[in-house]
Amino acid sequence: MAYRRGSNQQPPRRILRTQTAGNLGEPILDSEVVPSSLVEIAPILRVANEVEASNPRVAYLCRFYAFEKAHKLDPTSSGRGVRQFKTALLQRLERENETTLAAKAKSDASVMQNFYQHYYKKYIQALHDAADKHDRARLTKAYQTAAVLFEVLRAVNQTEAVEMADEILEAHTKVEEKKQLYVPYNILPLDPDSQNQAIMRYPEIQVSVSALRNTRGLPWPKDHQKKVNEDMLDWLQAMFGFQVPFIYIQKDSVANQREHLILLLANVHVRESSKTDQQPKLDDHALTEVMKKLFKNYKKWCKFLDRKSSLWLPTIQQEVQQRKLLYMCLYLLIWGEAANLRFMPECLCYIYHHMAFELYGMLARSISPMTGEPVRPAYGGDDEAFLNKVVTPIYETIAKEAKRGKGGKSMHSQWRNYDDLNEYFWSADCFRLGWPMRADADFFCLHREQPRVNKNDMN
Structure with missing residues (x-):
């Protein structure tokens, strides 16, 4: 957490780490640089960074959804650093749409649906079926990521008027149930399923x-x-x-x-x-x-x-x-x-x-x-x-x-x-x-x- 001193003031806000970072003059759009008034989109951008290597189009859709949500949270861009953040994110989306659209063979709804099913089988079912199913850190991260992916998938389906597959709805129900047990922690896992740690x-x-x-x-x-x-x-x-x-x-x-x-x-x-x-x-x-x-x-x-x-x-x-x-x-x-x-x-x-x-x-x-x-x-x-x-x-x-x-x-x-x-x-x-x-x-x-x-x- 960053503390505020003297005249270098930051508004009172929820506890969240924020900082300014850049790479060759271009800001890194992730959970570390989100303006405090847009903190709710930080997990979505974190997921976009996480999945970008395996599926750039899904990463683009996550960032696009984050941009829409940021605009709803602050439509006039009156918050500190919001206008600069939204401008940089929009410029990145314009570039990524061109590069990822060419490789897209199906609709965005199909891309999101296939990726969600792939992620659920590879990172959630596999961890539960493995012998070392006590790896809580990986399970916790997987459940949080799956929840964000489903939120983006639902938004894309509504845009394209596509109904959600029953298999995905069943998987999401299981994710929501387990997400209450596997919550993030620093040193002590204090959730109801932590007694055996x-x-x-x-x-x-x-x-x-x-x-x-x-x-x-x-x-x-x-x-x-x-x-x-x-x-x-x-x-x-x-x-x-x-x-x-x-x-x-x-x-x-x-x-x-x-x-x-x-x-x-x-x-x-x-x-x-x-x-x-x-x-x-x-x-x-x-x-x-x-x-x-x-x-x-x-x-x-x-x-x-x-x-x-x-x-x-x-x-x-x-x-x-x-x-x-x-x-x-x-x-x-x-x-x-x-x-x-x-x-x-x-x-x-x-x-x-x-x-x-x-x-x-x-x-x-x-x-x-x-x-x-x-x-x-x-x-x-x-x-x-x-x-x-x-x-x-x-x-x-x-x-x-x-x-x-x-x-x-x-x-x-x-x-x-x-x-x-x-x-x-x-x-x-x-x-x-x-x-x-x-x-x-x-x-x-x-x-x-x-x-x-x-x-x-x-x-």
């Missing part, structure tokens, strides 16, 4: 996963659709509105932080449990150790501002471990999705302070004095509510201030950089911002300068 048999991994899946007593939303192996992060995602994955891009911020926390807990558990007998559950000392490291800066911030932390633990001992894990999960989810704000650690402390308090209220079944209803997150309920309603307003203030800086040419007293904006949260006056945050608060006013605080006082 070697890394998932380590005791420290098993106890960490088991602890996170203790969702007993958590108040799920009424319209929630239950999934297999749900855990605390799924609950927090549903309640606070953290990112959900794109189609064909199954990794999202919640999945990344789930793996992150499991590995943190497992590493410390190995060291702590080796001092005593091996334990069948997550070591309490390991949990406390990880918690201390995660919340070191937050507790320091609370002490500096003379505020009680929002890390309140229940009196029932059996619920303490669940509560500690929920606090850590919430912190990592905030940190993982607030990439644009990571250079403002005290700002993140402010955000976490309020969201952890809301978490405590939900778990305690508290009643809001304002509404008379059970406590709910101020920004929760909608998909990507945290990104759109918390991160984006703060980022927009950063972006406006950076614009006022004019690339460092303006006097520093005339604009605020990351450090200046973060200083706002070194004073108890920051609580005037409120929660939910007031749009007319001092922090969002560009004409005001914030009082400076000596950071050495926090040490």
Whole structure:
């Protein structure tokens, strides 16, 4: 993931790696250079690059479908870098249509249909029939590619008014079923079919996963659709509105932080449990150790501002471990999705302070004095509510201030950089911002300068 610094701003967006690349002045049109507003077409271009060597016409059809989808996503090309991207892609399509059309003996629908059947037999059936059917990485990639190919095939058939063959529909049904089991992962395969994987048999991994899946007593939303192996992060995602994955891009911020926390807990558990007998559950000392490291800066911030932390633990001992894990999960989810704000650690402390308090209220079944209803997150309920309603307003203030800086040419007293904006949260006056945050608060006013605080006082 690329991080943003200073005045070199990028809009808040989903977690996706993007960069600019070129070859002899011509951009490489793949998933690495797609503008952030067109991120949904990245898997289609990745498949085009993958199949180009074996069938250039299919690669062309994939890129043509990606271009049509990009035009629907941004018809006016108003997004950053979209117009240049679409122009380069269109020029490439014009060249490829001439070179691949001559070699095409049948209709495009027939070409796509034959290639889909060939791909399914060679890369999916063959892997399942082979002795080493535990090669999950290859199977995962094959299922994701087959799903994209079917989407392109369906679009081509609609254009040429051709019905889908029954054999292909049956194959697609099987792909959709298995795609839910074989999802992308970094180190830990945490999908329902992962129990027999070697890394998932380590005791420290098993106890960490088991602890996170203790969702007993958590108040799920009424319209929630239950999934297999749900855990605390799924609950927090549903309640606070953290990112959900794109189609064909199954990794999202919640999945990344789930793996992150499991590995943190497992590493410390190995060291702590080796001092005593091996334990069948997550070591309490390991949990406390990880918690201390995660919340070191937050507790320091609370002490500096003379505020009680929002890390309140229940009196029932059996619920303490669940509560500690929920606090850590919430912190990592905030940190993982607030990439644009990571250079403002005290700002993140402010955000976490309020969201952890809301978490405590939900778990305690508290009643809001304002509404008379059970406590709910101020920004929760909608998909990507945290990104759109918390991160984006703060980022927009950063972006406006950076614009006022004019690339460092303006006097520093005339604009605020990351450090200046973060200083706002070194004073108890920051609580005037409120929660939910007031749009007319001092922090969002560009004409005001914030009082400076000596950071050495926090040490």
